Each structure stands twice: as C-alpha cells, then as structure tokens.
Amino acid sequence: MTEPSAPQRFGPTEDLVSRLACGLRPVRRLPSPLLLLGFWTGCCLGVILLALWMLGMRHDLLRDAMGRVDLLHILSAGSVALLSGFAAFQLALPDRDRRWALLPLPAVAAWLATMGLGCVSDVARMGWAGLRPGVSLPCLFFILGLGLPLALGILWLTRHAALLRPAPVAALGGLSAAAFASIGLTLVHELQATAMVLVWHGIAVAAVTAMGALLGPRLMRRAGHADSSRSG
Amino acid sequence: MSLAALSLSGPALRRVSEAEDRPARDARWAGLMQAAQAGNSRAYETLLRECLPLLRAICRQRLREPAEVEDAVQDTLLTLHRVRHTYDPARPFRPWIAAIADRRALDRLRGLARRRGREADLDAAENLGVAGDAEKRLLSSDLRAAVKNLPESQRAALQLTKIEALSLAEASERSRMSIGALKVATHRAVQSLRRKLGGDP
Known part of the structure; x- marks a missing residue:
C-alpha cells in the first residue's frame, strides 16, 4: 500500500503548476479601482452628453434654474452612481472586504428620501391627488434603454470578478449604470408630476440592478472565457 | 534564518x-x-x-x-x-x-x-433483479453517475475530446474554452472518474 501523502507531493497539482507556468505570457496589470471609476464615469458622462445632444435638454432647465427636488435628485443619484461603481470595482478584486458592498447604502437612502421629499412637495402643492398612481413608461424605457447598455459596459470592466463574487459586483454595477441613466433622464425629461416620475425612476433603477444581478454573472463568465481563450 | x-x-x-x-x-x-x-x-x-x-x-x-x-x-x-x-x-x-x-x-x-442532495437511493434500483449482465449494468450505471456528477466544464471537455474525439482546436471552438483549460479539464475529468470507479490514480 502506498503512503497517502506520496501522490500529493508529486501528484497532478504539481503537474498543473508546471503546465500553468509553461509559456507564461505577461499580463497588463488592472488599473486601480479609483482609475477604473474615473474611466467609467467619463464613459457614462459621454453617453449622457450624447443623449442630450440627440434628444435636447429640458426646456425648463434651459429657461429656469433647476428646482430643489431636481437638484437633490441629481446629487443623490450621482452619489449612488459613483459609490456603487467604486464598490463594484473594489469588490471585483479578490482580497477586498465584502463590506465594500455597503458603501452606496447611505446614498441610496438619500435617493429614496429625495423621492419621499418629492411626494411631500406634491401633496403640499396639489393635495392628495398629487399622489395618484400613474404609469410613466417613457421614464422606464429611457432608463432601461440607457442603463442596460451602460450596465454591459461596467460588467465588461469588472469581468475578472466572474470567478470570485459575480452577483454582488454585477448588481452594484447595474445600480451604478442605472443611476447614471436616471441623471440623464432628469436632464432630458421634464418632471411634471414629480413624485410619480421619481418613483418610476426608482422602479427602472431597481429593474436594471436586478437584471445586472441575474444576467451579469453569466455575461461576465462569457467575457472571461473569451479572455482566457485569447491569453491561453 | x-x-x-x-x-x-x-x-x-x-x-x-x-x-x-x-x-x-x-x-x-x-x-x-x-x-x-x-x-x-x-x-x-x-x-x-x-x-x-x-x-x-x-x-x-x-x-x-x-x-x-x-x-x-x-x-x-x-x-x-x-x-x-x-x-x-x-x-x-x-x-x-x-x-x-x-x-x-x-x-x-x-x-x-x-450533489449529495441530488443523490437518490433509487438510482441503482433499475439494476436489481436483472439476470446475467447485472454487474456490467451496475458498472455502466456507476460510470454514468460519475460522469453526470462531474463539473459541467469537465463533462464538456470529456465529451468533446474523448467521446467525440475532436481535435483540441475544434473542441476549444465548440466549448469556448481555451486549449489550456480544455487540457486541464479533460485531465481532471479522467482522474476524477478513475478515483470514483476505483481505478489506479
């Protein structure tokens, strides 16, 4: 009978090490999360500017100063976009603490509070009729239409997380993309019924985030396979 | 030191x-x-x-x-x-x-x-009471179960390179795995089967 430790010392794992090392190719080191965030933000702002150029900026935004709710909405959505993007780039690295996932929570709370504030101001302005539920499909389609392609972009940038923790990274990436899309929508679309429209922003953002979490890991793995086929 | x-x-x-x-x-x-x-x-x-x-x-x-x-x-x-x-x-x-x-x-x-959750005690029941080739059928049942329990990438690699006997390049194209990953997956699949079926490692 052979000694149990013998195959471990000179077994297939050691063969695998030799195989992996044989013909090793140099790799380009991944930029830091902060640099990636800068790149990601630049790309998103570029896409938003393109949307503004194609659809035109809101008339009331050009005519008057932005309303308080609009400004708060843009600031809180911007914080969500930046913090969730940064958290996604951090979490995509193996040695980072999983608590990075909590980073955007205060900004998300602020964003929800902005929506609440919108509802309160509507009630003050129009009475309870201001809270009448409605469906704002253009908002939904705009955020899905802009948010989903942007989400693909951040999934590509974090594709190395496919083998580590793909779901939280994809969800945070989706959240960041959707928040950027929501900022774009605020600049393009007039918020006539603030509360209702803001709630639809929230629904659309949640949809993009959920799609990111559900489909993201699979897309990341595909991108990862494509990479490994190229690099060997 | x-x-x-x-x-x-x-x-x-x-x-x-x-x-x-x-x-x-x-x-x-x-x-x-x-x-x-x-x-x-x-x-x-x-x-x-x-x-x-x-x-x-x-x-x-x-x-x-x-x-x-x-x-x-x-x-x-x-x-x-x-x-x-x-x-x-x-x-x-x-x-x-x-x-x-x-x-x-x-x-x-x-x-x-x-895998343990999926394992059912009745898996081998179909082989009970079969005269003559019962042992052979049990073995093939074990082999099927062992192949079924392999990770998906290993199963695909085994199927393409050993059963369909494709070249590594063809198998790589079909499976979207790199040639290196394919080699490793096949190697590990064979090893795993040997281990499970009691063959020499």
Missing part, C-alpha cells in the same frame, strides 16, 4: 522559523508575483509551488476529503492564473491568494452539498 539552519531544525523549530520569516516571505512572494505578471515563468512556478502548502491548509479548513482538498487547490490555481492581472504588488500577496483559495474551497463545498 538560513536554509541550512532550516534543514537542520526539527518540524517545531521549522514552524517557528517560518513564522519569524513570514514578512520576508510575503515580500518575496509579492516580488515573485510581480515578476510573473511580467511573464517570468520560473518566478511563477516557484511562487505557486511555495504557495501549495498554504493553499492546502486553507482548503482543508473547509473540506475534509483529501481528494476534494486537492481539487479545490487545483481550482484555486486555475482561478489565480486567470485573474493574475488583478494582483496589485503594492498590497500583500497572502490575503489575495488566500481569498481566492477560500472562495474555491467554499464553492466546492457547496457543490458537494448540492
């Missing part, structure tokens, strides 16, 4: 000296990984070989079976190879590799739990 002193010491003293040398070793590992990122295969091989005891220790904390531990270590090596560009030499190497190993061991543990 010199190498000569290490070789002269007993296991306990050796452990102490390793603990003492840990910062120096971590710094050396970080340097080796940096060289590996630049394409230095000797540095890479040295690093991976030196890390194997650490990887085994981490995987052993999650898994009991030595074969499962070894598979988790191999998974870790494959993952590490694919994400080697994510290592930042300004940060310590140990937490980076330890996080990957822990993740792979945990995945394997979850996979084991899922």
Whole structure:
C-alpha cells in the first residue's frame, strides 16, 4: 500500500503548476479601482452628453434654474452612481472586504428620501391627488434603454470578478449604470408630476440592478472565457 | 534564518522559523508575483509551488476529503492564473491568494452539498433483479453517475475530446474554452472518474 501523502507531493497539482507556468505570457496589470471609476464615469458622462445632444435638454432647465427636488435628485443619484461603481470595482478584486458592498447604502437612502421629499412637495402643492398612481413608461424605457447598455459596459470592466463574487459586483454595477441613466433622464425629461416620475425612476433603477444581478454573472463568465481563450 | 539552519531544525523549530520569516516571505512572494505578471515563468512556478502548502491548509479548513482538498487547490490555481492581472504588488500577496483559495474551497463545498442532495437511493434500483449482465449494468450505471456528477466544464471537455474525439482546436471552438483549460479539464475529468470507479490514480 502506498503512503497517502506520496501522490500529493508529486501528484497532478504539481503537474498543473508546471503546465500553468509553461509559456507564461505577461499580463497588463488592472488599473486601480479609483482609475477604473474615473474611466467609467467619463464613459457614462459621454453617453449622457450624447443623449442630450440627440434628444435636447429640458426646456425648463434651459429657461429656469433647476428646482430643489431636481437638484437633490441629481446629487443623490450621482452619489449612488459613483459609490456603487467604486464598490463594484473594489469588490471585483479578490482580497477586498465584502463590506465594500455597503458603501452606496447611505446614498441610496438619500435617493429614496429625495423621492419621499418629492411626494411631500406634491401633496403640499396639489393635495392628495398629487399622489395618484400613474404609469410613466417613457421614464422606464429611457432608463432601461440607457442603463442596460451602460450596465454591459461596467460588467465588461469588472469581468475578472466572474470567478470570485459575480452577483454582488454585477448588481452594484447595474445600480451604478442605472443611476447614471436616471441623471440623464432628469436632464432630458421634464418632471411634471414629480413624485410619480421619481418613483418610476426608482422602479427602472431597481429593474436594471436586478437584471445586472441575474444576467451579469453569466455575461461576465462569457467575457472571461473569451479572455482566457485569447491569453491561453 | 538560513536554509541550512532550516534543514537542520526539527518540524517545531521549522514552524517557528517560518513564522519569524513570514514578512520576508510575503515580500518575496509579492516580488515573485510581480515578476510573473511580467511573464517570468520560473518566478511563477516557484511562487505557486511555495504557495501549495498554504493553499492546502486553507482548503482543508473547509473540506475534509483529501481528494476534494486537492481539487479545490487545483481550482484555486486555475482561478489565480486567470485573474493574475488583478494582483496589485503594492498590497500583500497572502490575503489575495488566500481569498481566492477560500472562495474555491467554499464553492466546492457547496457543490458537494448540492450533489449529495441530488443523490437518490433509487438510482441503482433499475439494476436489481436483472439476470446475467447485472454487474456490467451496475458498472455502466456507476460510470454514468460519475460522469453526470462531474463539473459541467469537465463533462464538456470529456465529451468533446474523448467521446467525440475532436481535435483540441475544434473542441476549444465548440466549448469556448481555451486549449489550456480544455487540457486541464479533460485531465481532471479522467482522474476524477478513475478515483470514483476505483481505478489506479
């Protein structure tokens, strides 16, 4: 009978090490999360500017100063976009603490509070009729239409997380993309019924985030396979 | 602590000296990984070989079976190879590799739990009471079950390279796996089957 430790010392794992090392190719080191965030933000702002150029900026935004709710909405959505993007780039690295996932929570709370504030101001302005539920499909389609392609972009940038923790990274990436899309929508679309429209922003953002979490890991793995086929 | 002193010491003293040398070793590992990122295969091989005891220790904390531990270590090596560009030499190497190993061991543990959950006692019942070729059928049933329990990538690699006998390039194109990954997956699939069916390793 052979000694149990013998195959471990000179077994297939050691063969695998030799195989992996044989013909090793140099790799380009991944930029830091902060640099990636800068790149990601630049790309998103570029896409938003393109949307503004194609659809035109809101008339009331050009005519008057932005309303308080609009400004708060843009600031809180911007914080969500930046913090969730940064958290996604951090979490995509193996040695980072999983608590990075909590980073955007205060900004998300602020964003929800902005929506609440919108509802309160509507009630003050129009009475309870201001809270009448409605469906704002253009908002939904705009955020899905802009948010989903942007989400693909951040999934590509974090594709190395496919083998580590793909779901939280994809969800945070989706959240960041959707928040950027929501900022774009605020600049393009007039918020006539603030509360209702803001709630639809929230629904659309949640949809993009959920799609990111559900489909993201699979897309990341595909991108990862494509990479490994190229690099060997 | 010199190498000569290490070789002269007993296991306990050796452990102490390793603990003492840990910062120096971590710094050396970080340097080796940096060289590996630049394409230095000797540095890479040295690093991976030196890390194997650490990887085994981490995987052993999650898994009991030595074969499962070894598979988790191999998974870790494959993952590490694919994400080697994510290592930042300004940060310590140990937490980076330890996080990957822990993740792979945990995945394997979850996979084991899922497989055990799926296993049904009635699987072999179809073979009961069959005259003549019962043993043969049991064997083929075992083989089918063993193949079914392989991870998806290994099953696909086995199917394409061994059963359909495609060339590596064709199999790579069909499976969207790199040739290297395909070779490793086939090798591991065959090994795993041998182990499960009681053949020589």
